[in-house]
Amino acid sequence: MNDxxxxxxxxxxxxxxxxxxxxxxxxxxxxxxxxxxxxETLAVMGPSGxxxxxxxxxxxxxxxxxxxxxxxxxxxxxxxxxxxLARIRCVAVGFVFQAFHLMDExxxxxxxxxxxxxxxxxxxxxxxxxxxLLEQVGLGDRTTFLPAALSGGQRQRVAIAxxxxxxxxxxxxxxxxxxxxxxxTLDVLRLFESLHMAGQTVVIVTHxxxxxxTADRMISMRDGAFIDETSLTGGTRGNxxxxxxxxx
Amino acid sequence: MQQEMVLAMLxxxxxxxxxxxARLQQALGPxxxxxxxGQIYVTLSRLxxxxxxxxxxxxxxxxxxDRKVHALTAAGQQRVAEWITDVSWPGPGLAEFHLKLxxxxxxxxxxxxxIVGAQRRELLRRLRDAQRAxxxxxxxxxxxLLLEGIAARLQADLRWLEACERKWAGRKDRS
Numbered sequence: 001m002n003d004x005x006x007x008x009x010x011x012x013x014x015x016x017x018x019x020x021x022x023x024x025x026x027x028x029x030x031x032x033x034x035x036x037x038x039x040e041t042l043a044v045m046g047p048s049g050x051x052x053x054x055x056x057x058x059x060x061x062x063x064x065x066x067x068x069x070x071x072x073x074x075x076x077x078x079x080x081x082x083x084x085l086a087r088i089r090c091v092a093v094g095f096v097f098q099a100f101h102l103m104d105e106x107x108x109x110x111x112x113x114x115x116x117x118x119x120x121x122x123x124x125x126x127x128x129x130x131x132x133l134l135e136q137v138g139l140g141d142r143t144t145f146l147p148a149a150l151s152g153g154q155r156q157r158v159a160i161a162x163x164x165x166x167x168x169x170x171x172x173x174x175x176x177x178x179x180x181x182x183x184x185t186l187d188v189l190r191l192f193e194s195l196h197m198a199g200q201t202v203v204i205v206t207h208x209x210x211x212x213x214t215a216d217r218m219i220s221m222r223d224g225a226f227i228d229e230t231s232l233t234g235g236t237r238g239n240x241x242x243x244x245x246x247x248x
Numbered sequence: 249m250q251q252e253m254v255l256a257m258l259x260x261x262x263x264x265x266x267x268x269x270a271r272l273q274q275a276l277g278p279x280x281x282x283x284x285x286g287q288i289y290v291t292l293s294r295l296x297x298x299x300x301x302x303x304x305x306x307x308x309x310x311x312x313x314d315r316k317v318h319a320l321t322a323a324g325q326q327r328v329a330e331w332i333t334d335v336s337w338p339g340p341g342l343a344e345f346h347l348k349l350x351x352x353x354x355x356x357x358x359x360x361x362x363i364v365g366a367q368r369r370e371l372l373r374r375l376r377d378a379q380r381a382x383x384x385x386x387x388x389x390x391x392x393l394l395l396e397g398i399a400a401r402l403q404a405d406l407r408w409l410e411a412c413e414r415k416w417a418g419r420k421d422r423s
Contacts, residue, residue: 047410182396190383209406210399213375220365222417227361230369232376240381243374243398245336 008071009169009201010036010059015068017054019225027245028054029065030224041192045207051224052205053174059203060093060172073169091119094163098175102147108158109143112237115165117204118143130141133161137191142170153184160191164200171195173204177211189214206214250344252331254291255300255320257330257352262319265289276343276351294320301322332358336372337405348418360416368409375402 017029028051042236044052057063070078113130178186220228257268277334290351376411382395
């Protein structure tokens, strides 16, 4: 397989993840093929239990597939050793989780700089980078706050800044607005929109249609498989006036 | 009563008026309780005048509206096909969309899951537009609240479409 398209950031073929055996066999991810281009925002939607989180874990190397192949930034990653995989996870993938997963005893800026330190940057460089990222997500005045002193939306913005610390090839987000109220959701949507404008490749799995609507492309998943795929970049036939009840 | 609803109930096969009424009652449940029994005959006669429906008197029976067998004309079939692919929103009420899925499945005109998928695409695009507009509003804008309302309604509609998808996917699996 030498003909991999270099513009693809993520590519999966025949991806499967199975749990249990015999009658109890569950195919959490069932023969999925996926191509994600550079700068693309992809949303994977489906009911809980459809396998979308498992898919995200496989793509990001948090979990190993039962079968299938994964390329990340042109490199085959499904057969890597645990050590090599950990390295790739650290430098090429940024994760955002529903429950934020921040370190409670570290300040915002310490949380954000951690991946950069783990990737081998100097403390000074990592701190400068982290401060810049917090500025970008609108938390330049909160760098020394502990997570407990931040709102849910602010914590998720810290988590997004942390995901960006090593300029990853792809940001993988699992229900990033799942724990947020409407106003905080809008802040996070705004942030994903700005990542998109900046050319960041993003994969979001969610059942929140608001965040799915920010994507270029939406895939519907059920029982471990893709059942529908659609581009969302086209224009609409409706307009805001009709939806607001001002239509003639 | 919406003409499309009656046309849709006729899409499966030519029927008597009382059969159409029974199908509508079954599909709509308590939401259709307010439906007046005579409305369907009024709608049928309008559709006939418009050339979308023909009716034939069953032989040897008295001339009463419920003795007639109604069928779609070619123009009527055309109208139903257009109606099924129409994804405008919020124009159609919930009942109309619901009947669209039932009619499409009963008459084999389209896969209900494909109809749900097309409608969802359309709503997601609108949600995207509403959100972009909300994000573009300056801080403290009053209009954001209206845009949030639009987004909240679209979200609710999208949740209902998910329920429609689950229901029809389940029927498909069993068949």
